[in-house]
Amino acid sequence: MSEHQAAGRYVGQSVRRREDLRLITGNGRYVEDVAWPGTLHVAFLRSPVARGKIAQLDVSAAQALDGVIAVYTGKDLNYEVKSWWQTMIGPDAPQPPRRLLAEDDVRWTGEALAMVIATSRYVAEDGVDLIDVDFDTEQAVLTERLGFDGVAADTENLVHPEWGSNVAASLPAGNPLMPESNPALEEIFASAAHVVTETFNQHRYICVPMESRGIIASWDPYREMLEIVAATQSAHEIRSAAGRMLGLNENKIHAVAEDVGGGFGQKMYPTAEELAVIVVTYKLSRPVRWIEDRNENLLAGGHARREDMKLTMATDSSGKILGVKAHHREDVGSFPLPSVGSNASLSAVLLPGPYDFNQYFFSGQAVFTNTNGKCAYRGPWMMESVAREQMVDVVAAEIGMDPLEFRRRNIIQPDQLPYTTATGLVYESVTPHDTLEQAAEMIGYDAFRIEQAAARENGRLLGIGLSMYIEASPGFGILGAEQVNVRVDYGGTVLASTGTGSHGQSVETTIAQVVAENLGVDFADVKLVQGDTATSPFGSGTGGSRTASVFGGAAKEAALLLKQKVLLVAAEMLEADPSDLEMDLGVVSVAGNPEAKVTLEQVAAMAYAGAMMLPEGMEPGLDVTFRIRAPLFMYSNATHAAIVEIDPASGAVKVLRYVVSEDCGNMINPMVVEGQIAGGVVQGIGGVFYENFVYDTDGNPLTTTFLDYLLPTASEVPIIEYGHVITPSPTPGGFKPMGEGGAICSPAALINAVRDALTPFGAKVNSQPLGPQQVVDLMEGN
Amino acid sequence: MSEHVVELTVNGQTHLAKVEGRKTLADLLREDCRLTGTHLGCEHGVCGACTVIVDGAAVRSCLMLAVQADGSEVTTIEGIAPGNGELSSVQQAFRECHGLQCGFCTPGFIVSIESFLDANPHPSQEEILENISGNLCRCTGYQGIIKAVSLAIELRDKAAAPPELVDDGGVVRGAV
Numbered sequence: 001m002s003e004h005q006a007a008g009r010y011v012g013q014s015v016r017r018r019e020d021l022r023l024i025t026g027n028g029r030y031v032e033d034v035a036w037p038g039t040l041h042v043a044f045l046r047s048p049v050a051r052g053k054i055a056q057l058d059v060s061a062a063q064a065l066d067g068v069i070a071v072y073t074g075k076d077l078n079y080e081v082k083s084w085w086q087t088m089i090g091p092d093a094p095q096p097p098r099r100l101l102a103e104d105d106v107r108w109t110g111e112a113l114a115m116v117i118a119t120s121r122y123v124a125e126d127g128v129d130l131i132d133v134d135f136d137t138e139q140a141v142l143t144e145r146l147g148f149d150g151v152a153a154d155t156e157n158l159v160h161p162e163w164g165s166n167v168a169a170s171l172p173a174g175n176p177l178m179p180e181s182n183p184a185l186e187e188i189f190a191s192a193a194h195v196v197t198e199t200f201n202q203h204r205y206i207c208v209p210m211e212s213r214g215i216i217a218s219w220d221p222y223r224e225m226l227e228i229v230a231a232t233q234s235a236h237e238i239r240s241a242a243g244r245m246l247g248l249n250e251n252k253i254h255a256v257a258e259d260v261g262g263g264f265g266q267k268m269y270p271t272a273e274e275l276a277v278i279v280v281t282y283k284l285s286r287p288v289r290w291i292e293d294r295n296e297n298l299l300a301g302g303h304a305r306r307e308d309m310k311l312t313m314a315t316d317s318s319g320k321i322l323g324v325k326a327h328h329r330e331d332v333g334s335f336p337l338p339s340v341g342s343n344a345s346l347s348a349v350l351l352p353g354p355y356d357f358n359q360y361f362f363s364g365q366a367v368f369t370n371t372n373g374k375c376a377y378r379g380p381w382m383m384e385s386v387a388r389e390q391m392v393d394v395v396a397a398e399i400g401m402d403p404l405e406f407r408r409r410n411i412i413q414p415d416q417l418p419y420t421t422a423t424g425l426v427y428e429s430v431t432p433h434d435t436l437e438q439a440a441e442m443i444g445y446d447a448f449r450i451e452q453a454a455a456r457e458n459g460r461l462l463g464i465g466l467s468m469y470i471e472a473s474p475g476f477g478i479l480g481a482e483q484v485n486v487r488v489d490y491g492g493t494v495l496a497s498t499g500t501g502s503h504g505q506s507v508e509t510t511i512a513q514v515v516a517e518n519l520g521v522d523f524a525d526v527k528l529v530q531g532d533t534a535t536s537p538f539g540s541g542t543g544g545s546r547t548a549s550v551f552g553g554a555a556k557e558a559a560l561l562l563k564q565k566v567l568l569v570a571a572e573m574l575e576a577d578p579s580d581l582e583m584d585l586g587v588v589s590v591a592g593n594p595e596a597k598v599t600l601e602q603v604a605a606m607a608y609a610g611a612m613m614l615p616e617g618m619e620p621g622l623d624v625t626f627r628i629r630a631p632l633f634m635y636s637n638a639t640h641a642a643i644v645e646i647d648p649a650s651g652a653v654k655v656l657r658y659v660v661s662e663d664c665g666n667m668i669n670p671m672v673v674e675g676q677i678a679g680g681v682v683q684g685i686g687g688v689f690y691e692n693f694v695y696d697t698d699g700n701p702l703t704t705t706f707l708d709y710l711l712p713t714a715s716e717v718p719i720i721e722y723g724h725v726i727t728p729s730p731t732p733g734g735f736k737p738m739g740e741g742g743a744i745c746s747p748a749a750l751i752n753a754v755r756d757a758l759t760p761f762g763a764k765v766n767s768q769p770l771g772p773q774q775v776v777d778l779m780e781g782n
Numbered sequence: 783m784s785e786h787v788v789e790l791t792v793n794g795q796t797h798l799a800k801v802e803g804r805k806t807l808a809d810l811l812r813e814d815c816r817l818t819g820t821h822l823g824c825e826h827g828v829c830g831a832c833t834v835i836v837d838g839a840a841v842r843s844c845l846m847l848a849v850q851a852d853g854s855e856v857t858t859i860e861g862i863a864p865g866n867g868e869l870s871s872v873q874q875a876f877r878e879c880h881g882l883q884c885g886f887c888t889p890g891f892i893v894s895i896e897s898f899l900d901a902n903p904h905p906s907q908e909e910i911l912e913n914i915s916g917n918l919c920r921c922t923g924y925q926g927i928i929k930a931v932s933l934a935i936e937l938r939d940k941a942a943a944p945p946e947l948v949d950d951g952g953v954v955r956g957a958v
Contacts, residue, residue, distance in 0.1 A: 016877060017880070024877055024892060029818075030818075030821070030886065035816075122804065209886075210921075262886060264920070504883035506883070675880045675922060706829060706918070714911050720923065
């Protein structure tokens with residue numbers, strides 16, 4: 001049942017953020033700010049070559065340096081690893097042959113092969129400079145040189161000889177849930193009025209949190225306790241990973257994420273360097289910390305987005321989509337996370353998006369290369385939207401239809417709900433129709449077409465691009481059950497705790513809003529603790545756009561359960577029927593008799609200290625836990641619309657307007673929702689127009705500073721305009737996922753706008769990035 | 783490596799430190815003064831997270847050596863508010879306009895903007911964008927930051943008394 005929660009006292013309000021006061025005054029506490037006495041500092045020696053044998057590795061000069069405590073190489077650390085897997089994937093999923101430090105050979109430029117532990121980072125870096133290392137360099141295996149299929153076909157030069165192939169994963173091969181072929185689709189392709197095939201490329205662009213990775217860890221053998229503070233999206237995940245690696249019981253590990261300076265997926269799973277720090281403190285029994293610098297973060301902090309997708313789409317003569325076939329190719333680098341880094345299985349399921357068609361086939365292949373491994377990046381599966389939304393425009397052009405009209409004809413209509421996609425997903429409360437119409441109206445689509453035609457007469461290149469998607473937040477496996485604890489303490493204030501790992505998402509504020517609203521107390525009296533394995537229930541952290549939808553739902557249920565308990569205790573005190581009681585702002589009163597009331601503080605005193613007076617069978621205390629069972633997927637949807645202008649002389653693209661119409665169900669905090677959208681959209685602007693992580697054909701990275709890897713600045717962004725359609729989800733609270741959508745949907749809207757602007761040139765705009773040079777090349781037909 | 787004695791005033795307090803010649807001002811502030819609000823986002827002078835005010839000018843403390851700051855007067859994010867328990871106009875505006883998410887880049891933005899508005903109290907929109915383009919943010923898409931600069935200008939013009947440093951959980955906008 002949908003529950004449309006009208007804006008309440010707190011839920012639905014743009015409440016100011018709890019987090020801000022400390023962060024705007026310089027009083028945040030990020031991992032680099034944590035200082036433990038006697039802490040040792042780490043610097044890594046990283047491979048300068050992409051592939052080769054380690055011919056020589058002499059660390060003696062480094063070891064002799066004043067201030068250096070220890071130097072470790074692969075053979076000193078790798079044997080300590082007992083087990084290495086990610087909770088979401090499980091112990092049986094395939095993994096590349098993981099190692100903390102390169103041993104015998106190196107497999108990507110930037111791979112750490114030695115680790116200097118010293119009294120300061122300055123001295124540790126001096127130590128790194130003194131290490132004598134030499135390589136027998138080998139030809140690197142790279143999609144940049146061989147292409148995706150070339151890498152897959154190379155059986156002689158293997159990224160991981162232990163794996164036996166450069167193919168990391170493929171679909172549908174080996175997936176019992178996916179068909180090997182779809183003859184009905186092939187029949188459609190043979191007879192349909194329009195059949196179009198096109199391939200869309202995406203380049204390597206990456207998360208770039210402003211705070212790089214970092215960890216401080218300390219093993220105390222006398223207390224048998226491993227303390228960890230890390231820049232992580234999931235304190236529980238790093239605790240589990242440390243326990244597996246060392247063979248140490250999790251209850252001897254305490255992991256905390258203090259303030260975390262962004263992540264976008266990169267901080268979801270512990271990486272080799274962080275785990276190496278944990279092994280070193282376990283060996284030395286002294287606090288050890290590693291704070292990654294920016295050069296390391298760009299080089300080694302996890303890469304993303306290098307993939308392509310070939311689509312074939314068939315329509316009838318009226319432009320109705322009849323079927324889609326997709327082939328997806330991914331470069332997952334050398335040591336991707338999690339598992340083998342492939343996002344194809346999620347792309348496969350989500351590719352139909354908001355469109356109505358029932359014949360479908362998906363295949364895909366991921367290849368290992370001698371580059372930095374792929375990590376999760378905000379909507380890791382997003383190639384399905386990037387490719388599909390471009391394909392829609394390409395097909396619309398092919399059949400001579402405006403892309404807005406083509407979408408109107410093909411999206412799932414309100415009367416088709418609940419709708420089962422060609423991939424078996426069931427949408428109950430999505431609104432592609434509403435967001436498409438709202439976005440088209442907000443951007444003035446029809447008026448723009450008139451303006452565009454006039455501009456073209458004057459030599460101005462204006463373009464409009466639409467993009468739609470259904471954002472699915474996964475709720476399977478470890479992602480499918482999250483817990484919120486809510487308790488009223490003796491003083492009558494509320495402490496909630498949960499397993500989130502906020503790294504910018506405002507969770508301390510939004511979850512407190514949900515609890516305050518549903519419990520019936522003042523927001524100022526609710527505090528949330530999270531990101532701490534000792535005080536938070538087990539949880540998978542913040543990622544996958546699940547904080548509002550899953551944790552928020554659990555927070556509502558927990559608060560309602562606690563409220564029931566409060567009313568039961570208050571009923572004893574007021575000698576009233578619990579069903580006649582209501583709580584507002586922490587005061588319980590009898591309906592129709594406002595004089596009969598007790599405060600939450602009084603109820604708490606009774607619940608904890610007055611157990612003798614509670615009814616037989618009632619458990620004393622005011623402390624509730626609720627672990628929610630999430631559906632397989634929860635869905636939100638949006639339409640993005642962009643208007644760009646291209647400078648015909650320089651090829652520079654300016655985004656003139658950007659409209660997002662989205663439906664994330666009930667909004668807990670509209671200000672936070674819009675902030676999440678904006679951040680995602682601008683990451684798309686960066687990815688399409690500015691950011692490009694480049695390797696040369698020998699596997700040398702060319703973009704390891706912010707002078708080469710260009711992030712968008714305030715001058716490159718338009719004012720983003722928001723439209724909200726509110727259709728609650730059928731889950732508690734009615735909240736839907738929305739954290740990743742801005743980054744998933746924006747690239748295609750921007751590329752489509754450029755494609756539209758370049759229509760007069762007949763240019764084929766199927767590749768990114770679209771920097772000035774690429775745009776000039778497109779205009780000149782290169 | 784030889785060490786040098788550096789004496790500087792940070793947020794009105796005198797600090798004396800013995801530092802290697804290669805130590806950056808940022809590291810001196812963070813490690814020797816324990817003022818960790820100054821953040822290091824790139825250590826090559828592009829992101830602006832480490833911006834502090836040295837003798838009236840906004841500088842990137844990752845590119846300045848501690849010894850170069852000998853005898854200087856430095857203001858960091860911890861000293862930008864007019865008084866204890868108060869917020870500066872820019873701090874207040876960042877909070878009102880959702881000018882931050884993870885908050886890592888925020889100190890650099892706030893210090894840069896304070897310094898910019900001190901020098902140019904009524905900038906054009908173009909000047910505002912140009913100024914804040916010297917700092918990188920990865921979370922907000924700059925939307926709240928751009929709004930915050932305009933609000934800060936208004937607040938400065940009104941010379942509004944800074945609010946008490948309390949978390950009142952106030953609702954600042956109506957429901958959408």
